[in-house]
Amino acid sequence: MKRVYTGKTKDVYELDNGHYLLQFKDDVTGENGVFDPGANTVGLSIEGAGKAGLRLTTYFFEKCHEHGIPTHFVDSDIEARTMTVVPASVFGDGLEVICRFRATGSFMRRYGKYAQEGQTLDAFVEVTLKDDDRQDPPISADALDMLGILTKDEYAVLKQRTQEIAQVVKAELDQKGIDLYDIKLEFGRDQDGQIILIDEISGGNMRAYYNGAYVEPLKLTDMIVGL
CATH class of the missing domain: 3.30.200.20 (Phosphorylase Kinase; domain 1)
Incomplete structure (x- = not known):
């Protein structure tokens, strides 16, 4: 290899x-x-x-x-x-797509003037550029299109799939009494140009709470599928 x-x-x-x-x-x-x-x-x-x-x-x-x-x-x-x-090409140098069901983390750092910690959000989708030097800045659909990273039609697909996947994960966690606050996903294009989910879906990609207490990644895995 x-x-x-x-x-x-x-x-x-x-x-x-x-x-x-x-x-x-x-x-x-x-x-x-x-x-x-x-x-x-x-x-x-x-x-x-x-x-x-x-x-x-x-x-x-x-x-x-x-x-x-x-x-x-x-x-x-x-x-x-x-x-x-399977092989997949990323958008630009890579995008991270976050779906938020509750306000926490970087959402509060940006919008804390108007939001309350833990406030309910309606599957809010946020896209950031994978750019360590610039601390992964958020980017809008218009900017993605203008910079040639993602077309507006592709963004619509990206947003829809992000919310679909997040709802699948949320439903599984709900069955265990676990509250999903947010989840980070990554997407790419397969060899046919179809937008597909890539990378992973793990405890390291999400914030989840049980009875008001944060659930560590290993504990989350154990609660859902066992270790």
Whole structure:
């Protein structure tokens, strides 16, 4: 295998059959040793986070397929912490798409003058550029179109799929009495130009609360699918 990308939370390898292999790590994003799914730096390493992330990702990608939502997922090997995916190209140098059901994190840092912590939001979709130097700035649909990153028609698809996926995840968490505050997703184009979900859906990509208390990524995986 040829390693083609070294990321914060996973490495990417090219396979001989044209597919790619994602190797999940125990590193998670955050700042000053505190986990934050919206952060653009590795904040800490949690033993077992890679395997837990892959287990939950596999579960939710399969749920997406059941709902007819296209993803890059082919299969996974939980013990090896690897996932096989189809090739996909990202938009520009990459976008992160956040769906928010409650106000917290960077939403409060930006809009705290008008919002209250934990305030209910109506599946609010926010797109940010993957740009560490500029701290992943938010970008509008108009700007994405004008800069040639994403057309307005593609943005409409991106927003719809983001809300569909987030609602699938939220429904699963609701069954366990878990409150999903927000979730971060990534998308790309497959070889036919179709917009598909890529990357992962794990505890490291979302904020969830149970009885008012934040649920750590490993605990979230255990509550949904077990460790």
